[in-house]
Amino acid sequence: MIIHLRMKQKIIIILFLVSGFFNQVKAQDSLRLYLGQIPDKYFGTSVADASNEAFFQTMYNLPGRTYTKRIIYNFNALTAGNEMKFYAIHPQPDGFALDNGDKLCDFGEQHGLHPRGHTLVWHAQLPSWLGAGNTGYENNNEYTRDSLLSILKHHITTIVSHYKGRIKEWDVVNEPFEGDGSLRKSIWQQVIGDDYIDSAFVWAHQADPDATLVLNEYGAEPWGTSKSNGMYNKIKSLVENGIPVHAAGFQCHATLGQSNFTMIKNNMERYHEIGVSCVITELDIRIPANQMGTQAAWDAQASDYVNYVKLMTETDYCHGIVVWGFTDKYSWIPAHTNYTAGEACLFNDLLNPKPAYYAIENYLKTYLGYDDIKQELKHKPFELITKYNELYIHLLDPGFKIKQTTLYNVMGQVVDAITNEQIVETNYTLNHLHSGIYIAIITDENNKNYATRFFKQ
Incomplete structure (x- = not known):
């Protein structure tokens, strides 16, 4: 278990949960x-x-x-x-x-x-x-x-x-x-x-x-x-x-x-x-x-x-x-x-x-x-795209440099760590993941973290 929110730790997963996901909860409550x-x-x-x-x-x-x-x-x-x-x-x-x-x-x-x-x-x-x-x-x-x-x-x-x-x-x-x-x-x-x-x-x-x-x-x-x-x-x-x-x-x-x-x-x-x-x-x-x-x-x-x-x-x-x-x-x-x-x-x-x-x-x-906890990370320099059984990062800011993408399941467990070459402007297959909700934490070259969620069919 990565976090317990009683500790009020403002790490990236918390910020994601209160911002990226809450904005989408009307479409799929969880x-x-x-x-x-x-x-x-x-x-x-x-x-x-x-x-x-x-x-x-x-x-x-x-x-x-x-x-x-x-x-x-x-x-x-x-x-x-x-x-x-x-x-x-x-x-x-x-x-x-x-x-x-x-x-x-x-x-x-x-x-x-x-x-x-x-x-x-x-x-x-x-x-x-x-x-x-x-x-x-x-x-x-x-x-x-x-x-x-x-x-x-x-x-x-x-x-x-x-x-x-x-x-x-x-x-x-x-x-x-x-x-x-x-x-x-x-x-x-x-x-x-x-x-x-x-x-x-x-x-x-x-x-x-x-x-x-x-x-x-x-x-x-x-x-x-x-x-x-x-x-x-x-x-x-x-x-x-x-x-x-x-x-x-x-x-x-x-x-x-x-x-x-x-x-x-x-x-x-x-x-x-x-x-x-x-x-x-x-x-x-x-x-x-x-x-x-x-x-x-x-x-x-x-x-x-x-x-x-x-x-x-x-x-x-x-x-x-x-x-x-x-x-x-x-x-x-x-x-x-x-x-x-x-x-x-x-x-x-x-x-x-x-x-x-x-x-x-x-x-x-x-x-x-x-x-x-305040909502943050409203604007991202990239777009995370899921299609069929693949994950794809498209850069909205060509100068944005990604160091690593880490995937978490809804229980806060790390399920994959993906390098820049594997996912940026290229398809990364998700055959090894079960169907469900996942959280992607994108870390840039300055160790700043961004987050979004996706549903793997």
Whole structure:
């Protein structure tokens, strides 16, 4: 990481970010130029196959489409909404369907997004061959503890081993608690016992010792509720017994104006005290139907979204956020609520940013100190041209002498250093770069720096 803007360092990248890019942001908004300056944190989205913009069927391989650009420009983490759940990834007893997870990883690696695995063990969306019924509570195949443990171990070990080193964070166990804080009477709990959770984390850790392992739950976000206490007590017990659980996942499927951020922060703090991080894994903020389409509701939603982001940026307790879909066009909320709520995402159904998006953007600018930095470098003695897969510098001032051109990705990492002879008035090929946003720093013979950005298709 090259810079953290809290330091107010007036080096060239900062000057570029506040001048060259901000002037172009109306054409292509981007949160990633801010997110890249926040070390050890991520802000991601889930993706799924939906209608004409099915991510795993087509969009993963079409970076120029609006849907895909929204992902590339605005997020630095990625979760499969359904395609890595048990029924999808393990459709037959001895058959695994790993292609969609591979696509998730390929896309993430190409565009600098951190892939997350969701989810290894859940009572829902199980394959029919497992015989758990529609509820996930039945044992129609009459498994014994040992036989079901064998199936679970095979499932976890195969999947985590396959993605070892590529997926660095897993939702290992999903929604294991009832509302009263007791363990859900799923097929896993009834046949194996409460320690199916222990075994799942141990096997995931054995398959990839470097992966961050998460216990994920909904409705357990605020401190002090029965479900929240049940989840905390279970994770505390796992930690005390040496079970490798690293983070508490808070889904945060929220309703407008009903999130108690003080209580959520207090809950995160007690996990921090036992050495467990927190992550917001499935954030969306639904608006009741009778308030949808109103500026007042959108503004209130924007405030709620910013407060969730603050839980990540302004504490040491939370290391990431994933929004559960980024566009209202494919949000699960309307159908899930029988159309009594909706408009839960950062982008509307036309894939355009909503007030919540701009509120996050403005908050990040202020948090990172952009308001304190003057805009400079408005006039450049050259023109940077991108065409197809090539980069070209045309001199507007024939007397201008370039010593070197350095290319950075949006995370502030140097990806190439190019000499004058390679790029001035000649084509420099970009085959070695993935599709995405890049920053070019041009250094002249007097060591003065100029900057501009370009998008490599």
